[in-house]
Amino acid sequence: MSTATSTAPPQARPPTGSDDHSGATTRRRAARVLRTAALRGGAFVATLVLATFVAFWLIQLVPGDPATAIAGENATPQRLAEIRAQLGLDEPLLVQYGSWALGALQGDFGTSLYSDLSVTSLLAQRLPVTLSLVACSLTLAIVVGVAAGVIGAVRANRATGKVVTGAATLGIAIPNFWLGLVLVTVFALWNPWFPATGFSRSGDGALEFLRFAVLPTIALGAAGVAEVARQLRGALLEVFTADYIRMARAKGVSGTALLVRHALRNASVPVVTVLGLLINRLVGGTVVVEVVFAIPGMGTLVVDAVKQRDYPVIQAVVLVMAVIVLIANAIVEILYRRIDPRIRSS
Amino acid sequence: MAGESLTVDHLSVVFQARGGNHAAVRDASFEVGSRRMVGLVGESGSGKTATGLALLGLHDPSTTTIGGSARFGETELLGLPPQAANRLRGSIVGMIFQDPMTALNPLLTIGTQVSETIRIHEGLDRRNARERAIEILARVGLPDPAGRYRRYPHELSGGLRQRAMIAAAIACRPRLLVADEPTTALDLTIQAQILTLLRTLCVDEGMSVLLITHDLGVVGAVCDDVVSMYAGEVVEIGPTKEVLDRPRHPYTARLMASRPRIDGWDERLDVIPGRVPSASSSPTGCLFRPRCRQAREVCEETQELVTLSAGRRVRCIRAVEPDQVSFGAAAVAP
Numbered sequence: 001m002s003t004a005t006s007t008a009p010p011q012a013r014p015p016t017g018s019d020d021h022s023g024a025t026t027r028r029r030a031a032r033v034l035r036t037a038a039l040r041g042g043a044f045v046a047t048l049v050l051a052t053f054v055a056f057w058l059i060q061l062v063p064g065d066p067a068t069a070i071a072g073e074n075a076t077p078q079r080l081a082e083i084r085a086q087l088g089l090d091e092p093l094l095v096q097y098g099s100w101a102l103g104a105l106q107g108d109f110g111t112s113l114y115s116d117l118s119v120t121s122l123l124a125q126r127l128p129v130t131l132s133l134v135a136c137s138l139t140l141a142i143v144v145g146v147a148a149g150v151i152g153a154v155r156a157n158r159a160t161g162k163v164v165t166g167a168a169t170l171g172i173a174i175p176n177f178w179l180g181l182v183l184v185t186v187f188a189l190w191n192p193w194f195p196a197t198g199f200s201r202s203g204d205g206a207l208e209f210l211r212f213a214v215l216p217t218i219a220l221g222a223a224g225v226a227e228v229a230r231q232l233r234g235a236l237l238e239v240f241t242a243d244y245i246r247m248a249r250a251k252g253v254s255g256t257a258l259l260v261r262h263a264l265r266n267a268s269v270p271v272v273t274v275l276g277l278l279i280n281r282l283v284g285g286t287v288v289v290e291v292v293f294a295i296p297g298m299g300t301l302v303v304d305a306v307k308q309r310d311y312p313v314i315q316a317v318v319l320v321m322a323v324i325v326l327i328a329n330a331i332v333e334i335l336y337r338r339i340d341p342r343i344r345s346s
Numbered sequence: 347m348a349g350e351s352l353t354v355d356h357l358s359v360v361f362q363a364r365g366g367n368h369a370a371v372r373d374a375s376f377e378v379g380s381r382r383m384v385g386l387v388g389e390s391g392s393g394k395t396a397t398g399l400a401l402l403g404l405h406d407p408s409t410t411t412i413g414g415s416a417r418f419g420e421t422e423l424l425g426l427p428p429q430a431a432n433r434l435r436g437s438i439v440g441m442i443f444q445d446p447m448t449a450l451n452p453l454l455t456i457g458t459q460v461s462e463t464i465r466i467h468e469g470l471d472r473r474n475a476r477e478r479a480i481e482i483l484a485r486v487g488l489p490d491p492a493g494r495y496r497r498y499p500h501e502l503s504g505g506l507r508q509r510a511m512i513a514a515a516i517a518c519r520p521r522l523l524v525a526d527e528p529t530t531a532l533d534l535t536i537q538a539q540i541l542t543l544l545r546t547l548c549v550d551e552g553m554s555v556l557l558i559t560h561d562l563g564v565v566g567a568v569c570d571d572v573v574s575m576y577a578g579e580v581v582e583i584g585p586t587k588e589v590l591d592r593p594r595h596p597y598t599a600r601l602m603a604s605r606p607r608i609d610g611w612d613e614r615l616d617v618i619p620g621r622v623p624s625a626s627s628s629p630t631g632c633l634f635r636p637r638c639r640q641a642r643e644v645c646e647e648t649q650e651l652v653t654l655s656a657g658r659r660v661r662c663i664r665a666v667e668p669d670q671v672s673f674g675a676a677a678v679a680p
Contacts, residue, residue: 157408243445243448243449244449246404246443247443247449249435250404250440250441250442250443251435251440251462251466252435253432253462262454265453265454340453
């Protein structure tokens with residue numbers, strides 16, 4: 001009887017004790033996650049502010065201003081000053097930036113200085129075009145790049161592997177505008193298989209979309225294919241010599257399981273880094289490729305805007321591109337954590 | 347559990363490289379008896395690891411030529427087509443490696459890496475393989491096996507990682523385990539634990555173990571027999587106690603003498619002068635001759651591995667001469 005009463009309390013205690021304990025750990029973990037999220041969010045906003053402000057400042061350093069462009073070369077200084085005042089260009093830079101930022105926060109990016117269209121509606125037209133082009137090129141880079149990288153590594157000592165590796169090295173060296181012009185010449189002018197310029201409108205259907213997208217996708221994505229292939233091949237060749245591959249083989253692992261579960265997973269870490277950088281480069285590369293193929297996307301929009309000093313449009317495009325790059329970097333970060341448990345736990 | 351033993355016969359491993367062939371193993375013959383633990387000893391570059399990898403067919407066939415035979419029971423291990431070799435690896439013959447830090451895949455959980463072996467060879471589904479894997483993890487002495495099943499290699503200490511690697515290698519109860527320097531990367535107390543574990547597996551599971559090591563202390567602690575290799579050749583074979591007490595080949599004797607001892611701090615370490623001849627050269631005569639204190643003219647002739655008594659073989663002219671001296675006594679004499 002006495003033993004029963006004396007053992008009862010300790011038996012009852014551990015569950016509550018461990019509950020308290022796990023509750024505290026959960027709270028601590030939640031606090032840590034919140035702190036990390038706040039830090040990340042802060043960095044995100046700071047980067048956007050910095051990028052848009054620097055863009056704001058740089059554009060105004062460039063000689064020539066919208067007032068001259070609107071009123072013409074022979075306008076009187078009074079007329080120019082009037083237009084400047086109308087556009088708010090006579091105010092100090094910081095004030096101008098501040099009023100732009102306030103508007104942007106409320107989703108109002110202003111109106112194009114020339115077309116009288118709201119910048120938001122311009123973006124709504126152009127952004128999907130550019131995003132689809134970037135997405136196609138990225139898919140091409142991943143699918144073809146990974147396949148070529150695997151072939152280059154698995155058959156490293158044979159002719160196929162060497163050809164693939166040689167092609168990848170060449171691919172990195174080819175500039176996208178040159179490749180674009182060659183593609184147009186060969187596959188649009190000499191052989192009219194694909195349209196030389198333009199892009200499908202929404203509602204045209206998948207086939208029509210592909211017809212317009214094929215050439216620009218290749219022009220924009222070829223360097224990415226080469227980059228991914230080269231990086232993956234190098235990483236795989238290194239992984240193949242790793243002890244854990246030998247250990248896996250000693251367990252009887254072979255073929256696809258060995259390649260995918262053991263080799264590719266480990267080799268994908270440096271490739272993810274390359275993909276992050278690649279997204280940034282693709283977003284930048286659309287500017288050139290859209291001009292070559294006369295595609296009505298963000299690239300052509302910003303080129304025209306810069307030529308005409310259409311400040312609100314430039315600002316909005318810079319902001320959107322910065323957001324895309326930041327999102328890409330965040331995705332890369334998440335992928336790292338998914339792939340490598342050592343990063344997850346640190 | 348029939349009395350299967352490993353018989354290695356005239357094994358040769360030659361690496362083809364630019365600038366010539368490198369013979370890593372030359373005409374090696376030895377046995378690993380059923381349920382016995384055999385120590386394969388020698389310096390770096392003596393062909394120990396090349397021998398072990400050849401038994402599992404892990405050499406790259408495009409750069410390596412393997413000759414001779416290695417039979418385990420009725421099964422020939424060498425020259426198998428890839429699929430047959432894959433079936434054998436992990437199920438009949440297992441192998442563990444030196445560094446548990448690098449030999450476990452850093453991106454996969456311990457559980458995945460152990461149950462992988464089971465799923466490949468026994469076709470079990472995930473849940474059943476998991477149960478079996480946890481049993482095996484417990485068998486190799488991993489505390490909290492169910493919890494450790496979900497852990498990644500970097501979350502375990504070196505000793506536990508080595509246990510996990512052993513678990514992955516023996517998950518399908520292979521009858522022959524090749525252990526390549528399994529304790530070299532571990533500190534001393536953990537070394538003893540892992541060796542005890544290997545010994546237990548050998549005795550309890552009826553596993554034959556080929557223990558590759560450069561450490562004669564390890565051999566003395568756990569092995570039944572010793573195979574001593576020099577420059578790719580087997581130079582001495584015998585029961586552990588006999589070989590360690592009375593080494594008959596000068597090389598084995600010098601290996602014994604060059605062992606650091608805890609009780610002899612003031613003694614100078616007796617190093618073997620010179621180095622293992624490069625595998626690309628093909629010298630004649632006794633290969634140890636240039637480094638041997640007892641070398642004579644007759645040593646320039648090719649030496650055969652001579653059987654002295656059952657299970658005792660030596661490749662040295664002095665071992666078969668009537669006025670033989672014990673090298674062990676000579677080398678270790680104060």
